[in-house]
Amino acid sequence: MNRPSRNQTSPAEAELLREVFAEAALDVTPSVVPLAAIEREGRRRKRRRRAAVLGGACGVLLAPLAVVVLQGGISPDASDGSERVDPPAASSGPRPSVSASRAGKVRVVTPGERVKVSTGVEIWLTEDGKHWSEPDQPTQFRSVTDGNLDLSTPGVSLQESGQDNGLFFLSGIFYGEGEPSRVAVETLAGDLDGTALTLAGRPGWGVWYAEVKVPQALLSSSDAATGVTRRVTVYDSAGGVIATQEFSA
Incomplete structure (x- = not known):
């Protein structure tokens, strides 16, 4: 007569183990998925990306604008920290005149x-x-x-x-x-x-x-x-x- 090996599980034991694991699994309650937190994090990351894009675009637009303003006569090195606008220079050419005579x-x-x-x-x-x-x-x-x-x-x-x-x-x-x-x-x-x-x-x-x-x-x-x-x-x-x-x- 053949005897079961010590390392082998008999069919009866295997069935018993399945029942024990099934009962244990029923006693485990899964944690709630934090959907609200995930949505908040997604919105926060989206806002960061949008701010980064807008900031870069504004920098590109403001750079040539600053050049135009400086060329238009605004002095950026005013001693009081404020912008100084220089009036347009008067024409150095002679002004036409009409003699009454x-x-x-x-x-x-x-x-x-x-x-x-x-x-x-x-x-x-x-x-x-x-x-x-x-x-x-x-x-x-x-x-x-x-x-x-x-x-x-x-x-x-x-x-x-x-x-x-x-x-x-x-x-x-x-x-x-x-x-x-x-x-x-x-x-x-x-x-x-x-x-x-x-x-x-x-x-x-x-x-x-x-x-x-x-x-x-x-x-x-x-x-x-x-x-x-x-x-x-x-x-x-x-x-x-x-x-x-x-x-x-």
């Missing part, structure tokens, strides 16, 4: 309309010519119909009157084809723009005038012997010459 224009007037052109001086136009008055002087007249001016050929006339302080009033009649836009007056004291007066309907003539202050040193020179006006030129809007006249060499 050069200001000129073209004005259309009605017959008999008096225009004050200087202190105590008035000019008015009628269909037969130019009229003007000066302080302590009788009214003066230059006709465009008496034959003294040949209106068929472009030209410019001149009348000068001066005062003891060197202030000169210059005026005359211009005539030629075209609508006047500018009057250039060359004088002993320099160049300036005159003003043109015309009647409505473009009659083919008009009146120009200007005022100039001539220094006493120039008036005492030999150049002033022939007057202070050198040339008068009337231009149209395209820059063409309507009429021009030289008055002294």
Whole structure:
């Protein structure tokens, strides 16, 4: 008869062991899975990753912004720790200026309309010519119909009157084809723009005038012997010459 080995378990013993292990397993209660803690940890890690990404992106954006601000005139090394904004530097180029004595224009007037052109001086136009008055002087007249001016050929006339302080009033009649836009007056004291007066309907003539202050040193020179006006030129809007006249060499 064969006897079971000491190291072998009989079928009855094996069945008994299974029953004992099963009962022991029933007595073991598994621990609860900490789901809430796992969710909190997941959210915390997600927030950390998001903050890291945003921080890196902001750093990339702020770096060029700082360069732009510094180039725009903000000094980062202010002694009080605050930012100092430097105002834009003023332009070093010359500023354009307009001399009042050069200001000129073209004005259309009605017959008999008096225009004050200087202190105590008035000019008015009628269909037969130019009229003007000066302080302590009788009214003066230059006709465009008496034959003294040949209106068929472009030209410019001149009348000068001066005062003891060197202030000169210059005026005359211009005539030629075209609508006047500018009057250039060359004088002993320099160049300036005159003003043109015309009647409505473009009659083919008009009146120009200007005022100039001539220094006493120039008036005492030999150049002033022939007057202070050198040339008068009337231009149209395209820059063409309507009429021009030289008055002294």
